[in-house]
Amino acid sequence: MTVPGIDTEFSALLSLLDRTAALRRSAEIVHRVLGADLAAGANRIAEDDTMEVVAVVGGRTEALNGLVVRPQEGLGGQAAVLRRTAAVADYCLSRAITHDFDHAVRAEGLHAVMAAPIVRAHRLYGLLYAARRTTVPWTDGDRTALLGLARQTAVAMEVADSAREMAEVAVFSERQRLxxxxxxxxxxxxxxxxVALTSARTAAEAGADATLELLADALALTERATSELRAQTHSLHQAPEDKALAVALQGDCLDFFERTGVAAELVVLGDLPPLDTGRTDVLRRTAREALLNVEKHAGAHSVVVSLYTFEGGVGMTVADDGMAGDITLHDDRGLGLWTMAERVERVGGRVSCVGNDEGGGTVRVWVPAARAFQPAEP
Known part of the structure; x- marks a missing residue:
């Protein structure tokens, strides 16, 4: 069964190259296309098929975020073990499931709940949930649609795992080369x-006159080793020009996570066109300001920073799943972003800040590549 709105978004799902981001996008599609009051995605975190809920769309509380679901527990644990869609009309009254999570379900006011396993080639990647705050039962069409999206999500998560594996291989390959x-x-x-120091010691023990000369050779070798080590260390620290922006943003995401405890991921979609130093600096400073606004105002659980080629330049988005999605560039809270917008416009780019329909906010930035220029929109 083909459900309008799902197949058209599959390519966008594939391009995320990040497990958590793919689960959140899938939950957003479930929430919108299936008309669910709440949708969620859970990630497999252990070999025994234990899951953790990492993306919730349409939630009123924090009860479901971070919930750990073990095999056979609740509706999701049952779907994971059976490897098929499971549904109930009234979760807390159902006799077909265990009731380990009734407190969280009641906190959200949920009744009709459906869960589909995210499976590909017999490998379980996670779960997709759809829920209503009424007892209207799910139809066979609803089950088919959720299972279809779960299968597409499995492909996206497999691609994300492959991309991560390739990146790790590249890192270890570079480490071996260095x-x-x-x-x-x-x-x-x-x-x-x-060898020189051993010869000097032997000469000193024998009372030879060559000791000072041997020690001078040893000192010269020490200086040479220091110089070579300094050069190699510099080469390790210095990122290639075409990777400098991504490396810097990755560091900013790590700093943000260590400072706030909020997960922050960087996703780079394909090769990026070259940027001059000024535009690279503008993008990084804008990302920092956007992350700072998330820290201050959003109350988010996760942030995804994306870099991609767009309209002959480089596009960047900073998207969060918090509760302050109505902030704009002209909001008093967005003064820093407003200042950043001026800087972006000076290098021929543009920036916008919008709230997401399902909560959170997204900052979008575009700057022209080194040999392209597009005036800022009025």
Whole structure:
């Protein structure tokens, strides 16, 4: 069964390259297309198919966020074990499931609940939930639609896992290459230094006149090793020009998480066109300001920073799932973003700040590439 609105969003789902972001987007689609009062996505976090709810759309409380669902527990645990869609008309009164999570369900005022396993090639990735605050039962069409979206979400999560694996392989490959460079340069010099110092000690013990000369050679080798080590360390620290922006934003996301405890992920979609230093700096400062606003005002559980090629330049979004999605560039709380908007416009770009229908806010920025220029919209 094809449900309008689902298949058309599949390509966007695939492009996220992040498990949590894919689950949240899927929950948003369930909430909108199936007309659910609440939708949620859970991620598999253990080999025994234990799940954790990481994305909730349409929630009134925090009761479901972070909920851990083990096999057979509640409706989701049952769907995970059976590998098929499960549904009840009134969750807290159903005799077909366990009632480990009745407190959270009651807190949200939920009755009719449906859960579909996110499965691909017999591998379980997570769960998708749809829920109503009435006892109107789910139809066979609803079940089919949720299961279809769950299968598409499984593909998106598999792609995200593959992208992460490729990134990790690339990192370890680079580490091996750098290890060989250190071995061939600094390691070789230190070996020569050891030989020189051993010769100096032997000469000193024998009372030879060559001791000072050998020590001078050892000192020269020490200086050479220090210089080589400094150069290699600099090369490790210095990101390639085409990766500098992503590396900097990744560091900002990590700093944000360590400061707030709120998950922050960076997603880079494909190769980016070259940017000059000024535009790169504007994007990074805008991202920092957007993250600061999330920290101050949003009460979010997660933030996703995305970089992508768009209209001959680089686009960036900072999207959160908080509760302060009505902030605008002209809001008193958005003074920092308003200042950032001026900076973006000076380099020929544009910026907007909007609230998401399902909660949270999104800051969108575009700047032209190094050889392109597009005037800011009036």
């Amino acid at each position: 290890a060989m460079r250190l071995h061939d340069s600094v390691g070789a010099t230190l070996f020569s230094l050891r």
